[in-house]
Amino acid sequence: MDGMTRPVFRDDHEQFRVQVRRFVEREIKPFHAGWEEQGIVPVSLWRKAGEEGLLNCMLPVPYGQGGDFGHSAVLIEELARVNASALGFSVHSEVVAPYLHAYGSEDQKRRWLPAMARGELIGAIAMTEPGAGSDVKAIRTSARRDGDHFILNGQKTFISNGHNAGIVIVVARTGTEPGAKGISLLCVEEGTPGFTRGKRLKKIGLRGQDTAELFFENARVPAANLLGEEGQGFKYLMHELSQERLIIAVRAAASIEAFLARTIDYTRGRKAFGQTVFDYQNTRFKLAEAKAQLTMLRVFVDDCLALHLRRELSAERAAMAKLNGSDMQNRLLDEFLQLHGGYGFMSECEIGGAWIDARVGRIYGGTNEIMKEIVARGL
Ligand SMILES: Cc1cc2nc3c(=O)[nH]c(=O)nc-3n(C[C@H](O)[C@H](O)[C@H](O)COP(=O)(O)OP(=O)(O)OC[C@H]3O[C@@H](n4cnc5c(N)ncnc54)[C@H](O)[C@@H]3O)c2cc1C
Structure with a gap:
């Protein structure tokens, strides 16, 4: 952003950014519409x-690329800049892989993480069910111990990377106690008997992203695939969700920045009533407001990033970043689309796609109402 330094990023992060930009130009932009x-x-x-x-950036070698969350943030920003919304990299690298790294046994880590870093094995996480989304404690998928296996029964929905995934962390109830107690994480591999996938879900946005239903009918999951301790799953989930929320905030700020720049360019080139659209005071005020709001968001999100790199980001701050970031992205992208007039509504104009794709930011990763609940608890 003009005139703004970002001390949270080191030189190696910025070098990585150059590399990511080249990859995006070569391997993503030309193919994204087809996906x-x-x-x-x-x-x-x-x-x-x-x-x-570019995968598992933040994990040590051989489980990942030996970087930190700063590298992850660079990748998330560069994909957001071109609205490469079809890719499910962050669920794989910054959600699934960190769970395996934090709670997996040495054997589990060796089996799955290097293959995930090479892109040979794709990861997904399945919490949501048709009857339980925000209220994770209400899940009904159950896993009953039977010798060396768990017998898994239930259904999951809205699962990102669901079709391509070779490994899915499934949130299931292994105990009979209600609520958070008795929730465990099971790693279910492709080819597990009784594990099937439903249709790929059609969505109004993120149209290139693979989002699926998953079914478990007496699926036999080896007991060795239990992640961490039995009954601790809910605690693990709560611990890792802050990073997922920060990702949404990082993406929102980068998206606003990129589409602000494009809107400035567009309005400078478009004429109405003998002057450029940019020259109308309404346009300049809208764009000035957007820049002022984005600058505040960026400072806050970068502060959250710095805290997270020191492992000091609280759940409350992560929730604030996700809430403010996704709300602001929705509001400002709508203003930017308006300034594009009818062209903004045409499929070939990127602002329309970005506007639709942004909508889910207020829903997934915990809805913005749930973010307010988290913030309200600390009042
Ligand atoms: C594109 C996409 C990808 C997704 N990827 C994944 C994935 O990979 N893995 C996964 O497990 N899930 C995934 N999800 C699911 C997502 O996390 C849930 O949709 C989300 O948590 C909301 O749950 P729900 O849809 O059941 O809505 P509900 O929980 O039914 O909520 C409906 C409405 O009620 C409100 N509400 C609920 N509880 C409260 C409350 N306590 N106070 C105030 N309001 C409340 C909500 O805010 C919302 O407005 C994905 C969803 C989408 C759309």
Whole structure:
């Protein structure tokens, strides 16, 4: 952003940004519209991203690329800048892989993480069920111990990377106690008997992203695939969700920045009543307001990033960043679309796609109402 330094990023982060930009230009931009038509990104792209060192950025070698969350943030920003919304990289690298790294046994880490870093194995996490979204404690998927296996029964929905995933962390009830107690995390691998996938869900946005229903009918999951301790799943989930919320905030700020710049360019080039649209005071005031709000968001999100790199980001701050970021992104992208007039409503104009894709930011990762609940608890 003009005139703004970002001390949270080091030189190695900025060098990584240059590398990511080249990859985006070469391997993503030319193909993204096709992926949106197909509703999925080919697994070959995941392999290329693995070869380029773009997956599991924040985990140590050999589980990842030996970077930190700053590298993850750079990748998230660069994808948001071009609205490459078809890619499910952050669920894979910044949600699933960190769970495996934090709570997995040495054997589990060796089996799954290096393959995930290479893009040969794609990760998903399945919490949400048709009857339980915000209220994770209400999940009904159950896993009953039977010798060396768990017998898993239930249904999950809205699962990102659901079709391509070779490994899914499934949130299931292993105990009979209600609520948070008795919730465990089970790693279910492709080919597990009784594990099937439903249709890929059609969405109004994120059209290239693979979002699926998953079914477990007496699925036999080896007991060795339990992640961490039995009954501790809810605690693990609560611990890791802040990072997911920060990702949404980082993406929102980068998206606003990119589309503000494009809107400035567009309005400077478009004439109405003998002057450019940019020259109308209404336009300049809208864009000035957007810049002022974005600058505040950026400072806050970068502060959250710095805290997170020191492992000091609280759940409350992460919730504030997600709430403010996604709300602001929705509001400002709507203003930017308006300034594009009818062209903004045309499919070939990128602002329309970004506007629709932004909508889910207020819903997933915990809805913005739930974010307010989290903030309200600390009042
Ligand atoms: C594109 C997409 C990708 C997703 N990817 C995944 C994934 O990979 N894995 C996964 O597990 N899930 C995923 N989800 C699910 C997502 O996390 C849930 O949709 C979200 O948590 C909300 O749950 P719900 O849809 O059941 O809504 P509900 O919980 O039914 O909420 C409906 C409305 O009620 C409000 N509400 C609920 N509780 C409260 C409350 N206590 N106070 C005030 N208002 C409340 C909500 O804010 C919302 O407005 C994805 C969703 C989408 C759309």
